[in-house]
Amino acid sequence: MSVKKIGSISVAALLLASAPAWAYDDLNLDLGGYFVGALSSVDGDTRDVYDLDPDTDSTKFAAAGQIYVTGTHILDNGIRLGFKAALNLNSDSQDQVGGMCGDFTVDAGYLVTCQDRAQEVYIFVETGFGRFELGQQDGVGEQFSLTSPRALTMHSVNDRQDRHQLNPVGQVLLSTINDSSGDQAKINYLTPKVGPVQLGISYTPEGLGDTDMGYTSAQKKAYDEIWEVGLAIDEMIQDVRLKVGATYVTANNDTLTWDNKEWNVGVNVGFGGFTVGGSYRDSEGLTIYGDGNEYTAWDAGLAYETGAWKFSGQYGQQEGGVTVNPDLVDGDTYLLSARYNVTEGFRVGAGFQHDEADDTGEDGSALILETALKF
Numbered sequence: 001m002s003v004k005k006i007g008s009i010s011v012a013a014l015l016l017a018s019a020p021a022w023a024y025d026d027l028n029l030d031l032g033g034y035f036v037g038a039l040s041s042v043d044g045d046t047r048d049v050y051d052l053d054p055d056t057d058s059t060k061f062a063a064a065g066q067i068y069v070t071g072t073h074i075l076d077n078g079i080r081l082g083f084k085a086a087l088n089l090n091s092d093s094q095d096q097v098g099g100m101c102g103d104f105t106v107d108a109g110y111l112v113t114c115q116d117r118a119q120e121v122y123i124f125v126e127t128g129f130g131r132f133e134l135g136q137q138d139g140v141g142e143q144f145s146l147t148s149p150r151a152l153t154m155h156s157v158n159d160r161q162d163r164h165q166l167n168p169v170g171q172v173l174l175s176t177i178n179d180s181s182g183d184q185a186k187i188n189y190l191t192p193k194v195g196p197v198q199l200g201i202s203y204t205p206e207g208l209g210d211t212d213m214g215y216t217s218a219q220k221k222a223y224d225e226i227w228e229v230g231l232a233i234d235e236m237i238q239d240v241r242l243k244v245g246a247t248y249v250t251a252n253n254d255t256l257t258w259d260n261k262e263w264n265v266g267v268n269v270g271f272g273g274f275t276v277g278g279s280y281r282d283s284e285g286l287t288i289y290g291d292g293n294e295y296t297a298w299d300a301g302l303a304y305e306t307g308a309w310k311f312s313g314q315y316g317q318q319e320g321g322v323t324v325n326p327d328l329v330d331g332d333t334y335l336l337s338a339r340y341n342v343t344e345g346f347r348v349g350a351g352f353q354h355d356e357a358d359d360t361g362e363d364g365s366a367l368i369l370e371t372a373l374k375f
Helices: none
Strands: 003-008 028-044 058-074 080-089 105-107 111-113 117-127 130-136 185-190 197-206 224-237 240-252 260-271 274-286 292-306 309-320 331-343 346-357 362-374
Touching: none
Parallel strands: none
Antiparallel strands: 003 028, 028 058, 028 362, 058 080, 080 117, 105 111, 117 130, 130 185, 185 197, 197 224, 224 240, 240 260, 260 274, 274 292, 292 309, 309 331, 331 346, 346 362
16 A cells, blocks of 8 residues: 655654653654445345345445554664554444454354454564564565455455455455464564565464464464465566565464465466466465365456556455365355546446355355545
8 A cells, every 4th residue: 555655753743751762753654544445236145244134135335444654764874673553444343254354353153353453563674684574464474475466456356354355245255365374473584685586484473372364264273383484576577577476384283183384376477558367375274163174275367457447357266175164165256347546546446246155056246336545
C-alpha cells in the first residue's frame, strides 16, 4: 500500500513531557492505510462466508481496513533504524467465516471471531549487510510468496488470510502462501539484493499453540521452533519482467507425531500489459483437529492492464488428506474480475466467482462489487 508522507517532525510533539531521553528528535513518520468494502450476491449450496446466515441465496456486505505508521531514523554512519505498527480495523460484533480478519481466533473448527487488533508491531535495522526485523511481523515464508495475478484488491482464488482476502462463496478456501508463523514475534533477516536475487531467513521461537491461523486445510498449527527460508528473484529481461518466489518452512511439535513441513513456489511474468503466473504449495503438517495432514494447492491466472483498467481470470485447486471433515478440503475455484482506477488511491471493481467442492458435490457462485481506498 502507498503511504502519505507526514514528513520530518519533532517526536517531542507526539510524546508526553516524561518521554524517554533516548527518543530521536528527527524521526520521520509515514502514515498509511486502506479500506475495502464489498457487496456480494451469493447463490449456492453452502453457507455464506460473510456471516453464518443459513440462507445462502442472499446479498451481503463485507469490509476490511487497516491503518499503519512507520517511523525511520538514519544514523550518522548510514544505518537506517525504524519501526512499523499496523492496526486491523474489523468489527468484533459478530463471528465471520473466510479470510476477512487477518490473524484469527478459531472457534469450533473454521468459525473465527473478528477483532480490531495490532497485526504488525516490529522494529527494523537496514545496513549494507541486509535488513533485520524483530517483533510481530510476517516471516519470509509469507513475504517471499507469490500468487497468480488478479484485478480486484481483496478478492482472489487464493485466500491470503493475513491480507484480509474476502471470499463470498467459501466452499474452497485454498492458500498457496507459506505463512504458518503468521505475525507471531520473530526475527527476520533479508540479504541485500545481489542483482535480481534476494535471500531471507526467519526464526519464530514460540508458535501459535492452540490458536490456528485460519482455515482447516490451508493453515496448520505451528507450535515452536519455526524456521523459514526464502528465495526471491525480480529481474527485467529486455521488456519482460520475471518474478519468482520460493520458500520452505519447518515447525516443531514435541507433543504429537507430526511436524510442519511446507514448501511453495510462485512465478509471475509480465510483458506488454499482460501478467501471467501461478503458484504451488505442498504441506505436511497439522490441522486444528491435531490430525496428520497432507495438503496441496495451486493457482494460475492471467491479467491485462491498460490505462486505468485491469482485467483478470484465475483458477485454483486444492486437495487434502484431513481425516476429520475431508469435504472441507478438495475443490476448485474460479474468478473473473475487472477494476477501474477512478483516481489515485481509489478504485472500483466487479467480479464473478464460482466454487466447486469435490467431495460433497456442492457448488456456489457470487457476483461481487468492490471499492478500495488507500492513502
